[in-house]
Amino acid sequence: MSKKKVVSIEDRIPKLKQARKKKANRRLVFYLTLFFVLISIVVYLQSSLSNVHHINVVGNSYISKEEIRKLSEITNDDNFWSIDKESIQSNISQHPEIKSADVSRSFPTTVNIGVQELERVGYIKQDGIYFPLLENGDKLDSHPLETMSGDAPFLTNFTKPIYLNELAKELLALPDTIVDLISEITWQPTEGNPYKVLVFMNDGFEVEASIRNFSKSMKVYPSITSQLEEGSKGIINIGVGGAVFNPYSDDINTEIEKESQNEGER
Template identity: 55%
Template sequence: MSKKNIVSIEDRIPKLKQARKKKANRRLIFYLSIFFFLISIIVYLQSPLSNIKTIQVHGNTHVSNESIIEQSGLTMDTNIWMLNQKHTEDLLTKNPIIESVEVSRKLPWTVDIKVNEYKIVGYTKEETNYFPILGNGVMINQLGQSSFNGKSPLILGFTEEEYLHKMAEELNELPSTISALISEIHWQPTDENKNKILLYMNDGYLVDATIRDFSDKMEVYPSIVAQLDPKSKGIIHLGVGVYFESFEKRPASDEEEIDRIEEDNTTE
């Protein structure tokens, strides 16, 4: 065996010591890096650097950005990592105008609030002002106006809040293409049927119906009208059975009742 291939233990020991030292140094640097990284995270979480800097609100029409932010309880002092999204959503949905809401983080410092409000299903008239009614039956008193666009029906005569809410919920389920055909909805309760309503349609027909299952029954209205003679106006009954009754064949007492309602509308 050649002497060149023989390495004494004395020659190898310094090299082994040096390799172990380098390995120990690398391990120390690794642990120190993790330590300082964790310290940096703790400092960041405890400092104003992690506070919310921007709150974005989307989808709201009836409720202002300021009101939504105030109701959410979020401020610029709120730590973005301490944000309880479910709790904030629960706070906002206590507002009767808000149907649903989604709260999310947009790192590094932004909170996004996406609001879904109840849609306006109609208007009611008090004195000379019109007030919008939402799909949950809530009337927005702060949005009174002297006129309305006519895209949603007038909801009149509902003196009991329970039935107004039921009517609004049914209208909320009704497609907008059909609700746009309705001019007025009058509540006409009887001892036998407190859900009874009479609709004035924009095409000249009347609809005798009930609040119960109104949205389902009203969806057939366009197909019914399509089968009628446009020159013959009358009342479309949407009760247990669906049938058309021409004004020309109605008893005088019923015609007087319709005339009375129309006269009341004129004098409002």
């Protein structure tokens, strides 16, 4: 039988003291580290290091980034962590051409501003100056233009806002591929149809249509023109029952197959 080694208390005391010393040192290092971290945070928050250094703007097409930054009222003196996002969003949304705004932070010092603008669905000319027409039917008086940008149709002869507002909604619902084909829309009301419009297309055709269901009717335009002889030009009348083509060269009416109209109803 082996004998167990007996360690005296005198031999164990130095080891206990050494273990306690290491534990005390680790605790001291932890508290010192925590202290310096807290001091660093306080210094960071109280210094210009925590101020906003960059403002990133996305989603804008018509309004400049600089204008949106001014609307936000954020400056380089503002603390990155104390900015009021709801207040900034409210400030930016006051612009008549902005539908909504979203504000977020990106560490360490960047504020992100995302905006959604109201679509420009047309342009109106008054006293030689062009004004954008927004999707809500409002004329953007605050942004007069000397020339049109060509991203929306030119709207003429609209003397009653009610019809202009309804056309704005219809243009918003129309696919961009069709809107890009439209050069000008003229209001031509008759006694029997106050909603009648004449549409001038970029490919040389004219279209007689109604403001009511305008987007639905114009969606079939490419299908209608694909059935016409190459090089032919004239007026296409799109009605409830179908479409009729009147060539410029003669007075013959050519009825377009009704399947084109049916495609728009699907």
